[in-house]
Amino acid sequence: MKDVGVWTISKVVLNHSHPCCPERxxxxxxxxxxxxxxxxxxxxxxxxxxxxxxxxxxxxxxxxxxxxxxxxxxxxxxxxxxxxRNISEEDDAKEFGKYLLRMKEKNKKFFFKLNLESDHYIKHAFWADARSRAAFEYSETWFHLTPPIIQTGSFVGVNHHGQSTLLGCALIKNENIQSFKRLFECWLCCMGRKAPKVILTDQCASIQRAIELYMPTTIHRWCIWHIMKKIPNKLNGYKGHIDIEQEMSHVVWNSYTKDAFHRNWNVFLTKYGLGGNKWLSSN
Known part of the structure; x- marks a missing residue:
């Protein structure tokens, strides 16, 4: 890019990375x-x-x-x-609200909060049925968010049998602190003001800050599955990265105490000269 802020084209590659199919x-x-x-x-x-x-x-x-x-x-x-069914995009939110009301009529312990924007679009929503509310009493909790245009979230617990249990579902429009504040307020209202003892989430700064502010007694940890999924992308620039990834996985999954993990982790970083890697140091 030149000083005037204009990009110049130095090379053009016209070959596609895949065969073109005009007939399709x-x-x-x-x-x-x-x-x-x-x-x-x-x-x-x-x-x-x-x-x-x-x-x-x-x-x-x-x-x-x-x-x-x-x-x-x-x-x-x-x-x-x-x-x-003759449902327009603007009617989707209203139909969803009617569905939640019908569920509430069937079971008084069904809980929901729905906030519409201009009466047409979902700003945020949370709902949990009677079984989910009862299961929360015996479960540890993690929160998972999927990234379509409107975020779909789920509260999932693990009961004393090691089984996953759905505790509640949510729709939120934005991934900011205020959105998570409203979500956690709905959760607390639904669960009798009882915050989870422990909650696992993806590495999201907004979720982390919202938990600190509105559920301060909850122990917050990042989900190990999400962290480990990022390993290939974070380490593929190193020579012998496959061996590094395998040994890192071994350290993570086979260190059964906190002291053992710290000891094995430091040995791992020293062995491969990874002490200066900011991503590994921050996790």
């Missing part, structure tokens, strides 16, 4: 469409209570292969949602 261009979103026959069939199947996946598979079977269709399963589901 119809599978791009702007080219996919459902014929009148397909739409009518979808409507009939929906009235008969046939699942969208089964409907799509019937089209695949008739065509001989999914490659012979001009649409994908998602198009079938979208048509059912937007046309057959």
């Amino acid at each position: 261009v119809e599978m791009l979103k702007q080219h996919r469409e459902l014929s009148m026959f397909v739409r009518r069939t979808i409507e009939i199947h929906e009235k008969a209570g046939i699942r969208p996946s089964k409907t799509y598979q019937s089209f695949v079977a008739a065509a001989g292969s999914h490659r012979e269709l001009g649409f994908i399963e998602k198009d079938v589901r979208n048509y059912i949602t937007r046309e057959v």
Whole structure:
């Protein structure tokens, strides 16, 4: 980049990393469409209570292969949602709210909080059924977040049998401290103001700060699975990184006490000269 802030092109590589298939261009979103026959069939199947996946598979079977269709399963589901059930994007949030109310009517111990933005879009939501609320009394907790456009979160516990138990679910629009504050407030309201003794999360600064502020008695730890998943990306620049990754995994999973881990960890860092690695030092 020059001083004036303009990028200059020094090299152009026109070769694709994969073969181009012009004959498959119809599978791009702007080219996919459902014929009148397909739409009518979808409507009939929906009235008969046939699942969208089964409907799509019937089209695949008739065509001989999914490659012979001009649409994908998602198009079938979208048509059912937007046309057959006549639910617009703005109605999605309202329908979700009605569903939560129906669940509450069926069981008074079903808990939910729903906050809509301009009455059309979900800002944040939390819900837990009676079984989940009861299971929390006997479970340690971790919180997991998935990253679509609107974040989907789940509180999962491990009971005294070592079994995973769903304790609650959430939808949040933003991953900021205020969003997690509202989420944890809903959790505390649902669980009788009782915070988890221990909670495991991904390495998210906003979650960490929100827990410190609003659940100060909770012991917060990062999920080891998320940390270990990052190892190949963090260490692939080192010579012999495969051996490094294997020995690091051995240290992590086979150190059964705190003292043993610190001892084995220091030996590992010294052996491979990793004392200056900031990521390893911060974890």
